[in-house]
Amino acid sequence: MTLLRDAVGPYFGDYGGRFVPESLIAALDELDAAYRVAREDPEFQAELDELHRTYTGRPSIITEAPRFAQHAGGARILLKREDLNHTGSHKINNVLGQALLAKRLGKTRLIAETGAGQHGVATATAAALFGMECVVYMGEVDTERQALNVARMRLLGATVIPVKTGSRTLKDAINEALRDWVANVSTTHYLLGTVAGPHPFPVMVRDFHKIIGEEAREQVLALTGRLPHAIAACVGGGSNAMGIFHAFLDDPDVKLYGFEAAGDGADTPHHAATITKGRPGVLHGAKSYMLQDEDGQTMESHSISAGLDYPGVGPEHAWLADIGRASYLPVTDAEAMEAFRLLTQTEGIIPAIESSHALAGALALGRELGPEGIVLVNLSGRGDKDVTTAARWFKVLDENAEQM
Amino acid sequence: MTSEAPRITSPVGTLLSERRAAGRGALVGYLPAGFPDLATSVESAVAIAENGVDVIELGVPYSDPVMDGAVIQAATQTALANGFRLAHVFDAVAQITSRVDVPVLLMTYFNPVMQYGVDRFARDLAAAGGAGLITPDLVPDEAGPWLAASDETGLDRVFLAAPSSSHERLVQSVTMSRGFVYAVSTMGITGARSDVDVAARSLVSRLRDAGAEHACVGVGISTADQVREVLEYADGAIVGSMLVKALADGGVPGVGRAAAELARGLS
Numbered sequence: 001m002t003l004l005r006d007a008v009g010p011y012f013g014d015y016g017g018r019f020v021p022e023s024l025i026a027a028l029d030e031l032d033a034a035y036r037v038a039r040e041d042p043e044f045q046a047e048l049d050e051l052h053r054t055y056t057g058r059p060s061i062i063t064e065a066p067r068f069a070q071h072a073g074g075a076r077i078l079l080k081r082e083d084l085n086h087t088g089s090h091k092i093n094n095v096l097g098q099a100l101l102a103k104r105l106g107k108t109r110l111i112a113e114t115g116a117g118q119h120g121v122a123t124a125t126a127a128a129l130f131g132m133e134c135v136v137y138m139g140e141v142d143t144e145r146q147a148l149n150v151a152r153m154r155l156l157g158a159t160v161i162p163v164k165t166g167s168r169t170l171k172d173a174i175n176e177a178l179r180d181w182v183a184n185v186s187t188t189h190y191l192l193g194t195v196a197g198p199h200p201f202p203v204m205v206r207d208f209h210k211i212i213g214e215e216a217r218e219q220v221l222a223l224t225g226r227l228p229h230a231i232a233a234c235v236g237g238g239s240n241a242m243g244i245f246h247a248f249l250d251d252p253d254v255k256l257y258g259f260e261a262a263g264d265g266a267d268t269p270h271h272a273a274t275i276t277k278g279r280p281g282v283l284h285g286a287k288s289y290m291l292q293d294e295d296g297q298t299m300e301s302h303s304i305s306a307g308l309d310y311p312g313v314g315p316e317h318a319w320l321a322d323i324g325r326a327s328y329l330p331v332t333d334a335e336a337m338e339a340f341r342l343l344t345q346t347e348g349i350i351p352a353i354e355s356s357h358a359l360a361g362a363l364a365l366g367r368e369l370g371p372e373g374i375v376l377v378n379l380s381g382r383g384d385k386d387v388t389t390a391a392r393w394f395k396v397l398d399e400n401a402e403q404m
Numbered sequence: 405m406t407s408e409a410p411r412i413t414s415p416v417g418t419l420l421s422e423r424r425a426a427g428r429g430a431l432v433g434y435l436p437a438g439f440p441d442l443a444t445s446v447e448s449a450v451a452i453a454e455n456g457v458d459v460i461e462l463g464v465p466y467s468d469p470v471m472d473g474a475v476i477q478a479a480t481q482t483a484l485a486n487g488f489r490l491a492h493v494f495d496a497v498a499q500i501t502s503r504v505d506v507p508v509l510l511m512t513y514f515n516p517v518m519q520y521g522v523d524r525f526a527r528d529l530a531a532a533g534g535a536g537l538i539t540p541d542l543v544p545d546e547a548g549p550w551l552a553a554s555d556e557t558g559l560d561r562v563f564l565a566a567p568s569s570s571h572e573r574l575v576q577s578v579t580m581s582r583g584f585v586y587a588v589s590t591m592g593i594t595g596a597r598s599d600v601d602v603a604a605r606s607l608v609s610r611l612r613d614a615g616a617e618h619a620c621v622g623v624g625i626s627t628a629d630q631v632r633e634v635l636e637y638a639d640g641a642i643v644g645s646m647l648v649k650a651l652a653d654g655g656v657p658g659v660g661r662a663a664a665e666l667a668r669g670l671s
Contacts, residue, residue, distance in 0.1 A: 019514055019543075020470075020541055020543070021564060022563070022573070022588070023588055025568075025569065025573060026568035165477055166467065166468070179470060183592035184591075185568065185591060186591070281518060282518060283515065284468070285541075295490040295519065295520070298467040298515075
């Protein structure tokens with residue numbers, strides 16, 4: 001029997017592939033070959049495991065959230081604490097893996113795109129750790145709403161380039177990183193931060209994150225003696241969701257839920273609910289669902305969360321949606337912010353606004369499941385970077401407070 | 405992967421053969437449809453054809469043009485902001501080909517074609533008198549539906565070849581292309597460069613070894629001297645950003661003069 005877990009691309013059902021300029025094919029082939037060797041190489045795995053143990057802080061713990069769960073129909077809510085990783089989110093898992101691979105390939109320069117800045121910070125961190133040059137492309141709009149992360153990247157020695165083209169957000173940062181890569185591929189590794197892009201990125205990034213679900217599966221079994229009824233994760237490009245889903249793909253009794261950013265509402269023009277409202281197309285090197293107009297022009301997405309503000313989604317999610325293995329549901333800005341407030345005030349954990357979408361989804365899932373239910377939530381990042389946004393949303397900034 | 409392209413007479417290939425027989429190469433000029441508006445883009449294409457451009461490469465504005473540099477990005481964004489719709493491109497091709505006797509290839513990213521429907525796109529382009537497609541983000545490996553549709557309609561299909569391409573991939577580009585193979589002169593995106601890399605000469609030579617009948621060089625070419633130099637070894641020289649800039653700065657007369665200047669490199 002074929003296991004869903006065994007899918008390795010380049011295609012996931014009808015999705016994935018390599019829709020890129022010919023100039024990049026050799027680099028993708030080189031990366032694919034190096035990755036295939038590395039994933040079977042005990043020495044590579046040992047090096048990565050050691051980094052995770054001594055640097056990332058793995059395994060990340062799970063935390064039960066009983067006071068939060070009172071608002072979720074009494075179901076048990078378990079949080080996988082990727083927010084406690086070094087640099088504050090799950091992004092470091094993939095970054096360290098790819099940076100090790102880049103080192104093997106003899107590349108001396110890392111480039112990355114970033115939305116919320118978490119992936120950029122993680123990449124800048126790895127570059128500092130390995131002594132590599134680092135350039136991060138970030139939409140100009142995002143540099144403004146995530147100014148603190150821009151400063152963090154610069155402190156880490158990275159060059160942050162605000163991207164002023166197109167919608168000036170994550171999708172344009174990816175375009176700019178691809179252009180840089182085409183021109184500098186001999187020295188440069190493009191450290192793509194999500195499970196999108198041309199093969200082998202979707203499978204490789206997923207593999208570097210699947211440790212989230214592998215750990216969580218053991219931890220939930222140890223704590224509760226059974227597998228969870230449902231898993232909740234937020235989905236922008238979809239890396240943290242694929243990371244926690246993967247270990248459970250072949251457990252049919254575990255329902256998988258990806259929560260997309262619905263901005264003002266999935267039925268308004270202002271959202272980033274790609275699977276809910278989009279249709280298949282090609283964006284950033286892969287075929288998948290995307291938000292686009294009738295002519296195939298990419299539409300601008302909207303979300304209070306910079307990390308989910310992306311009009312595409314990884315091809316493996318598109319496939320899981322089509323075959324019905326995972327469900328993708330919209331969560332509005334307001335719903336996410338309410339969940340943000342709730343977790344902060346009931347558990348003393350300030351979540352990233354991205355992860356708050358998963359928390360909002362978990363509240364609804366818990367109410368459906370009732371007191372017998374167990375919901376595992378990927379708390380993919382911490383909310384320190386979002387304090388300004390949240391303070392404005394909840395109007396708790398003092399009138400004359402100095403801007404962060 | 406489908407097999408080798410059936411023997412279909414290519415308008416662009418025929419033109420390149422004739423030019424070579426006459427001891428000269430071809431000048432391929434790129435302009436985006438709809439920049440700064442549809443009517444002016446048609447006038448501009450006609451103007452460059454009347455001033456020495458042999459093949460028109462008409463760009464289809466797209467929201468995420470990863471292969472393009474700043475000049476072309478700015479122009480195609482302007483076209484979209486000014487209301488360019490995909491269906492306009494067929495009008496533009498029909499108008500251009502009714503006024504000047506030059507083949508018109510569309511340069512398009514693949515998603516607009518996929519959304520329009522590959523077969524429908526091919527039929528409508530053929531009906532408008534278009535010669536084929538140059539597909540910067542579609543490699544032959546992913547091109548199944550387009551290979552079939554182009555065989556059905558007899559349209560040219562121009563795939564890219566890069567300095568980094570392996571011999572096997574060059575053979576694939578050569579085998580799957582019809583009209584010519586687009587040799588990307590340098591590892592980079594579109595935009596004028598002071599010297600066109602020696603990589604271009606080497607790439608064209610490798611393409612000949614891979615069996616290429618026609619190879620045109622693009623990316624970075626902006627002067628008559630560069631056109632002349634490229635035509636020493638290639639069948640055509642492709643100029644884009646320099647013409648787009650001339651149109652942005654000097655309107656239709658400006659782009660006509662720029663084409664005439666480039667065409668000095670043909671003799």
